[in-house]
Amino acid sequence: MTVRDLPPVGELTEQQQRGWSCVWCRTALTVGEDMDLGEKRARPEGGAAYSWFPRACSDAAACAARETGKMP
Numbered sequence: 001m002t003v004r005d006l007p008p009v010g011e012l013t014e015q016q017q018r019g020w021s022c023v024w025c026r027t028a029l030t031v032g033e034d035m036d037l038g039e040k041r042a043r044p045e046g047g048a049a050y051s052w053f054p055r056a057c058s059d060a061a062a063c064a065a066r067e068t069g070k071m072p
């Protein structure tokens, strides 16, 4: 599996930073149907460093379709 680069943490919602929503397609995640991307460290400019916990859909193809599909 190839690991995609994560979006900049500053552009993500709180839900995405906490691992409640997919880091790419923003879908609310269900335990068992998601993928733990591991703890990440962020250091905002002029701020204190902190940890965030990205998670993503386990179905990468469906995730990509949701991300790029922009449902009508």
Ligand SMILES: [Zn+2]
Residues within 6 Å of the ligand: 022, 023, 024, 025, 026, 027, 056, 057, 062, 063, 064, 066
């Ligand atoms: Zn997704």
